[in-house]
Amino acid sequence: MASARDPLADLRRIAFLLERAHEATYRVRAFRGAAGKLAKLPEGELVSRANAGTLTELPGVGDVTARCVVESLAGEEPVYLRRLEATAGQDLDEATAGLLAALKGDCHAHSDWSDGGSPIDEMALAAAQLGHEYLVLTDHSPRLKVARGLSAERLEEQLGVVAEVNAGFAGLGMDFRILTGIEVDILADGSLDQTDELLGRLDVVVGSVHSNLKDEPEVMTRRMVTALANPHLDILGHCTGRLITGGRGTRAESRFDAEAVFRAAVEHDKAIEINSRPERLDPPKRLLRVALELGCRFSIDTDAHAPGQLDWLGNGCARAVACGVPVDRIVNTMGAKDLLAWAATHE
Template identity: 85%
Template sequence: MPTARDPLADLRRIAFLLERAHEKTYRVRAFRGAAAALAKLPEGEIATRAAAGKLTELAGVGDVTARCVVESLNGEEPVYLRRLESTAGQDLDAETAALRAALRGDCHAHSDWSDGGSPIDEMALAAAELGHEYLVLTDHSPRLTVARGLSAERLAEQLDVVTEINAGFEGLGMSFRILTGIEVDILADGSLDQTDELLARLDVVVGSVHSNLKDESAVMTERMVTALANPHLDILGHCTGRLITGGRGTRDESQFDPADVFAAAVEHDKAIEINSRPERLDPPKRLLRVALEMGCRFSIDTDAHAPGQLDWLPNGCARAVACGVPADRIVNTMPAAGLLAWTAAHD
């Protein structure tokens, strides 16, 4: 008789692949929810319920997830998983694959503390499984209430939680670590939406514009240049704010003077993010080439809101390769110590 597979691992793998494919949230929740419900059962009860046909009596377990569990217990790769795996391959050219392999971590990711869908530890474990050395946790700042932005009090609490999780990784002998961070709103006057005291405690600060995206070019330019001069900011996130596809619809690029903005980034040694989210792919290639010609550094990030989305880095790598961005201009090709030395030099 075939050896049983781990049904919880199979359910989580299905959820991961659905997230990577940017499938509907309800599909992901069905598999992550089933895995969470089954994880609470005493040892042996999953198999007992499966044999009796009683898996679906559990809240959170439906017909599809139950069928996957039964197939796993029978030693078979679930059909649902096999179909996803067969279509999940990312065929990368040699240059893109090499750049992806050079990335040590991801500097922009969210958890369920703001508008992400998974706990911090799940995001971190997924990053470690992808081979990352570090993941920068960058939940939103307080002004972005629609994304449950973190108040100063909640951010301080999160820092303690990250310390505890990292201690657990160290206890397991893992070299992986979570770096503390934030995606802080760049406010209308160019200031940053969090206290200087807390920003100074963070390892990496990503600053993004989320409001008044239709400001006139001169206004937006001044706003971004002011933010880049702030010693606490390290990376300028999704600089045009555009949306090119996806459930939120499309959105035109914000208008600003790229020469002035990218010159400020070079002057203060800040990085321009190459955002890998399929609906953003920001900046556009024409602006990416301008930033490269002006001497900017870059950070290739996923802006992930779920574990599977952490595997979107090849999207950004492909754009960097297409525009001729060399690996030594990308800050997250550095190991954690090098990245932290770079960000510390800004303060």
């Protein structure tokens, strides 16, 4: 008889692959939620319930998740997992795969402290398992209430949690760390939606426009140029704000003077984000080429809101390769020490 697998690891792997495939949130929650509930059972109860066929009597455990657990305990790869693994590969050309391998981390990711779906430690562990050296935690700032943006007090509390999680990684001898950060709203006047004191304590600051996306071009241009001049901002996130697919529908690009914005980024040595979310893929390639020609730096980020989405970096790498972005212009090809040194030059 085959030795038992880890059923909780199998359930979490299924959730990860569903997230990476951008499947419906309820489907992901079925597996990740079941793993969380089963992990709290007293020792031996998981096996006894599986043998008795009573797993589905537990809240949050359905027929499919129970079947996966039974198959795992029997030493078999669950059929559901096997099917996902068989279709999970990314078809990357050699250049794209090479750029992906050169990335040391991800500078834009969310946890359940704002509008992400998973705790900080789960996001961090997934990043570490992908081979990242670091993950910048960039939950939203307070005025984005729909995304449960962090007040100054909550952000202060989060910094303590990040320190504890990093201490745990260090205690395990893992060469990985969470870098502190925020996705701060760029407000109507170009100011940033958090206190200067807190922004100054963060490792990396991503600034994005989330409101008044239909502002007139001159207004939007002034707004972003002002933000790029702010010494606390390091990376300009999803600069056009467009949505090209997905559950939220589509949204047209914000209009602005791209040359003026990208020249400001060059002047202040800030990076333009190449956002890898399938519904964003922002900026469009035509603007990516403008930014490249003007000498901008870039950051290829996932904007992940779940662990499996951290594996979306290949989307951004493919766009960077298509537009001829050289490796030395991409800030997250730097190790953590060099990335922090670059960000520190903006203060």
